[in-house]
Amino acid sequence: MKTRAAVLWDRNKDWSVEEIELDPPKEGEVLVAIGGSGLCHSDEHVVTGDLPTGLPVVGGHEGAGIIEEVGPGVTGLAPGDRVIFSFVPSCGQCRACASGMGSICELGMYMREGRQISDHTARHHARGQDLGLMCLLGTFAERTVVHQASCVKVEDDLPADVACLLGCGVITGWGSVAYAGEARVGDVVVVVGIGGIGINAVQAAVALGAEYVVAVDPVAFKRNKALEFGASHAVASSQEAAELVTELTRGRMAQVCVNTMGVGEGAQIGASLGLVGKRGRVVVTNLHPAAETQVTMSALDLTTYEKQVRGSLFGSSNPRADIPRMLELYRSGKLKLEELVTRTYSLDEVNVGYDDMRNGRNLRGVITF
Ligand SMILES: NC(=O)c1ccc[n+]([C@@H]2O[C@H](COP(=O)([O-])OP(=O)(O)OC[C@H]3O[C@@H](n4cnc5c(N)ncnc54)[C@H](O)[C@@H]3O)[C@@H](O)[C@H]2O)c1
Numbered sequence: 001m002k003t004r005a006a007v008l009w010d011r012n013k014d015w016s017v018e019e020i021e022l023d024p025p026k027e028g029e030v031l032v033a034i035g036g037s038g039l040c041h042s043d044e045h046v047v048t049g050d051l052p053t054g055l056p057v058v059g060g061h062e063g064a065g066i067i068e069e070v071g072p073g074v075t076g077l078a079p080g081d082r083v084i085f086s087f088v089p090s091c092g093q094c095r096a097c098a099s100g101m102g103s104i105c106e107l108g109m110y111m112r113e114g115r116q117i118s119d120h121t122a123r124h125h126a127r128g129q130d131l132g133l134m135c136l137l138g139t140f141a142e143r144t145v146v147h148q149a150s151c152v153k154v155e156d157d158l159p160a161d162v163a164c165l166l167g168c169g170v171i172t173g174w175g176s177v178a179y180a181g182e183a184r185v186g187d188v189v190v191v192v193g194i195g196g197i198g199i200n201a202v203q204a205a206v207a208l209g210a211e212y213v214v215a216v217d218p219v220a221f222k223r224n225k226a227l228e229f230g231a232s233h234a235v236a237s238s239q240e241a242a243e244l245v246t247e248l249t250r251g252r253m254a255q256v257c258v259n260t261m262g263v264g265e266g267a268q269i270g271a272s273l274g275l276v277g278k279r280g281r282v283v284v285t286n287l288h289p290a291a292e293t294q295v296t297m298s299a300l301d302l303t304t305y306e307k308q309v310r311g312s313l314f315g316s317s318n319p320r321a322d323i324p325r326m327l328e329l330y331r332s333g334k335l336k337l338e339e340l341v342t343r344t345y346s347l348d349e350v351n352v353g354y355d356d357m358r359n360g361r362n363l364r365g366v367i368t369f
């Protein structure tokens, strides 16, 4: 069938919204009509090449929609079902999934290739070429074909343009604090970078009962949003945060600092390590450019203060458990979703949306269909 999608043909170029050819689902695959797709910074890393993937690629990985057709061998999903995509496939059966580490499911090994998990070929084609899929999904499209391991079935009480946020930003930000950061009641939590990920790190820290939640962002609008979401303080730089946290904690510093800047910087690891105290955790959630291999930090602090630097993918969550669980928190009023969306766009406006993201105008932009 024909559908419309945003395709990236060259680095540092606009997304091209065009008609593409979509094959029917094969073994273990489903055809999904997308209802909403968030504009996460990770797709921007594909544009710049900081996240090296093959091109051309259909963008988008924070999505939700309705199943229209299932291929042979699909179990537990049927036409009409609502799904939220897990941006890392989460099969539920591999050793990682079975050990409660669904965010690093072994099927993640196929993400960089961007071809279908089932047979490593493409269902998406345009201009006579096969198209890769961002995170094996390609949610900047009216329809897509994905593997069932990428789909988490949910109830139908939430519109897809809000539900899509659980496909990346909400779970990633929340889990970075709750799981990777192991924040507990009474902790001091710093969040560096208040975008679609960082704001959910703020939400988690507030919900977990942190003593202070310090948001750091150079953009005033973001700092105001962080305060609206319950942060106790919002400052413009890590230097300001260091002075503030020193004063608030009488030098003991924070237990957790989550790095959620748009583009990670090697020097920020050291700056964030300076914000945490003894046995404090720096969670590296933002993506650093693949070409960047140097970080600056006091390695002596790792030993003498038992500080830790931890990477975290998809909030170190278990998507099959955590997506439904976070929906429950939303229903009971403990998680904000609608408030995360600053502006919605049509698929044709995807480049406008990314321009707004680059200029700090959006907490989260969402494409609606
Ligand atoms: N680990 C994962 O699983 C995962 C998942 C999704 C996104 N990400 C990554 O997380 C990062 C954040 O994504 P997003 O969609 O929230 O991005 P975003 O662009 O919406 O937000 C980034 C924020 O960082 C702020 N910022 C920039 N430089 C800063 C600095 N020096 N100090 C403090 N704040 C600064 C910006 O003003 C902006 O508000 C990106 O690198 C993205 O690729 C990681």
Ligand SMILES: [Zn+2]
Binding pocket: 040, 041, 042, 061, 062, 087, 168, 169
């Ligand atoms: Zn994302």
Ligand SMILES: [Zn+2]
Binding pocket: 089, 090, 091, 092, 093, 094, 095, 096, 097, 098, 102, 105, 106, 107
């Ligand atoms: Zn798995």
